[in-house]
Amino acid sequence: MIYDEIVPVLENRPLTGGHFLLSLHSPRQAQATRAGQFAMIRLLGHSDVLLRRPMSIYDLKPSESRSEAAIGSAGNSPGSSPVAATTGSPAIMQILYKVVGRGTRLMAQLKPGDEVGLLAPLGHGFLEEEYLEQAKESEEVLHVAGGIGIAALLLPSRDLARAGVQQSLFFGGRTKEDLVGVEDFAPLVRRIVLATEDGSRGQQGYVTGPLEAYLERHRDNKFLIIVCGPWGMLRSSVELARKYCHPCLLSMENRMGCGLGVCLGCCIRVDGTGHGAYQRVCTEGPVFWADKVIWETEELYST
Numbered sequence: 001m002i003y004d005e006i007v008p009v010l011e012n013r014p015l016t017g018g019h020f021l022l023s024l025h026s027p028r029q030a031q032a033t034r035a036g037q038f039a040m041i042r043l044l045g046h047s048d049v050l051l052r053r054p055m056s057i058y059d060l061k062p063s064e065s066r067s068e069a070a071i072g073s074a075g076n077s078p079g080s081s082p083v084a085a086t087t088g089s090p091a092i093m094q095i096l097y098k099v100v101g102r103g104t105r106l107m108a109q110l111k112p113g114d115e116v117g118l119l120a121p122l123g124h125g126f127l128e129e130e131y132l133e134q135a136k137e138s139e140e141v142l143h144v145a146g147g148i149g150i151a152a153l154l155l156p157s158r159d160l161a162r163a164g165v166q167q168s169l170f171f172g173g174r175t176k177e178d179l180v181g182v183e184d185f186a187p188l189v190r191r192i193v194l195a196t197e198d199g200s201r202g203q204q205g206y207v208t209g210p211l212e213a214y215l216e217r218h219r220d221n222k223f224l225i226i227v228c229g230p231w232g233m234l235r236s237s238v239e240l241a242r243k244y245c246h247p248c249l250l251s252m253e254n255r256m257g258c259g260l261g262v263c264l265g266c267c268i269r270v271d272g273t274g275h276g277a278y279q280r281v282c283t284e285g286p287v288f289w290a291d292k293v294i295w296e297t298e299e300l301y302s303t
């Protein structure tokens with residue numbers, strides 16, 4: 001069920017590198033959300049910002065008092081927020097985002113008590129009935145994240161941990177300030193491998209470097225690879241999955257106008273003919289099996 005609601009901000013906590021963790025009180029939407037889905041956020045009172053902003057749903061938290069949630073604390077880990085401390089049915093939706101343009105700059109100015117328009121949950125996410133058995137048949141699930149792509153992977157990682165599946169996280173960014181949320185994965189995975197382009201944390205270079213080294217060292221193992229990040233990293237990860245013959249799930253990103261499949265602005269080329277050669281990231285996705293995506297065409301639209 002999709003809900004379009006005006007919801008209050010509980011917390012908008014700054015992290016490192018221009019990242020923020022936005023906590024919104026919306027019980028109906030939080031309880032309807034499944035791993036890998038996303039939300040469209042509308043900034044109220046800004047008529048010049050016409051379109052909603054698509055954002056991965058990072059985490060779901062139980063409810064608590066407004067005063068406690070508004071306290072906040074500085075730090076690098078979204079999980080250190082006070083809203084992580086209670087248990088119960090989810091009532092708080094958390095959005096992990098990075099300031100990259102006017103819309104996200106305005107989001108960064110939100111404070112407790114403000115309201116936003118929230119259209120959620122949206123999209124075809126990581127549905128356990130579609131991939132959990134394959135994950136259980138693998139020796140390990142390898143999560144591969146680039147930058148803010150980490151926001152799509154926490155909820156599926158938690159589902160897999162609950163099912164007893166072994167997992168590792170490969171996480172890369174430009175600098176150490178891009179590696180936010182690492183601590184949230186620590187209880188869920190048995191291995192975290194970090195990489196930064198400037199070498200400020202973890203291995204120097206792209207995260208696909210240590211990923212390939214790991215796949216090479218474990219050629220006889222059976223993995224399921226789950227990836228979210230920029231287009232170049234997605235394609236490189238898919239090439240590695242094909243090279244070492246492992247199935248691969250992708251959480252795709254594309255420009256979106258409506259989030260409901262009406263405007264067709266987020267279509268990607270997939271394996272098929274006629275109208276079936278295109279699918280919408282906002283409805284048929286954002287999660288796709290890698291062997292379905294036609295990368296040669298997508299490269300033209302990602303520049």
